[in-house]
Amino acid sequence: MKTGLMAKEGDTYRLSGMGPVVVANMERLLGTLELYEENMDYWKNHDLSSLPPYLKERIHELGSCRIVPLKKENIMLRSGFLNEVLNSSKVLLLASVFHSDIPFLYSELLGRGIDTNIIITETAFKSMQKELLEEKDVIELKNPLFGKLFEEYRKEAGKLLNSENPDVFIYPGNEVPASILLTDTFFSIIFYEKNGNIPRQGICSWDPGALSWGEELFMYYKCNSPNQK
16 A cells, blocks of 8 residues: 555455556566476576577466477487377477488378478578488398388488478578477477487477467467478
8 A cells, every 4th residue: 555556445445556467577577486496496407598588588488398308319200299189270380300201291281281380490491401411321221120120211201302392491590499399289398408419308298378478479480480492
């Protein structure tokens, strides 16, 4: 009352003046602190510098997050997550490192008629081109199993490399998270570790606020990524 943040009308108290502004910012602060305290070790050991400032300020919108160990597998192929990906009506994927499973996943999404957008960093895209176009050792190709798998891989990867593909965008820089994945029901993001090590953990959230925040983040990178054409 003394600071003018509250006003009294009869027996009722209400916010006044700067009161609503203070409460709105307090909510953001408390939400951010709660997010940080829930997984403090994760946040202090990972690099968030790739996030645009306006979304970093709203990181509390991720809500309750689950830390997922990655080991060697891609997060989208973990049991449970893959089902959510394949049962979604849309999939947004950003990859700063090329994974050999991406072409096969993309082909499966297309086959199911799932609305898909993929952003690949220029570095990862060139890595895929090199691996796809380089000549394999004759001895390797004589192995029937290897030869068949490589030809299948070449076929699926070609769909991503197709210059007429409207679903694939190339991000020119490297200032992006290691990975972003968004479906109808969940959002995941993998940040690089501050010490430069390969990420060993990712974050997942099923909170509606996280889905909106994640889509906004993806669109930020997409707007800065020219199509292959």
